[in-house]
Amino acid sequence: MQNEQKKYYVVTQNAIPEVLLKVVEVKRLLEGKNPPSVMEATDQVGISRSSFYKYKDDIFEFHENVRGKTITFLIEMRDEPGLLSDVLMIVAKSRANILTIHQSIPVSGMASTSISVQVMPETGDVTEMMDQIDAMDGVKSLRILGAE
Incomplete structure (x- = not known):
């Protein structure tokens, strides 16, 4: 067997x-206060137990595996006073630590x-933080871009 990365x-x-x-x-249901059995949870969502066991270790929600990591994301936004500040406020309210910020010179009213x-x-919840930023006007x- 090859040693695959x-x-x-x-x-x-x-x-x-x-x-x-x-x-x-199913994984969410199993993590609840009064979790059902695997059979009950898979029946409830409409998949087979074999499908659950086949994939359970290979898929997870993004926020489940990011504690202690650095996430870099790219935002395309309008060049408006206060918009970057509003984005950073969402990050701060989520209690994530800002490491770097780099904004390009705006072109045609848009900045990366x-x-x-x-x-x-x-x-x-990192996913919620990113959803809030993505939903912002502007x-x-x-x-x-990456998570390390």
Whole structure:
């Protein structure tokens, strides 16, 4: 058997097959206060137990595996006074540690900003933080460049 190195990918929910999303849902159910059995949870979401066991160690929600890591994301945003400050306020409220900020000179009213944050043990849900930034008026797009 070859010694293969694992590769990791960051994809959006739209690119993930439904069976994998259901595996994540089963994992969520099993982590609840009164967790059902694996059989009950898989029946509830509509997948087989074999599918769950086949993929359970290979898919996880982004925020489950980022504690103690550095995440770098790129934001395309309008060049408006206070917009970057509002973005940074969301990061601060999420209790992530800002390591670097780099903003390009705006071109045609748009600026590219890369932000690296350290996800601390007390940091809130990273996915929620990024969703809040992405939903801001003036933010055209947000994408993850890397996590280390």
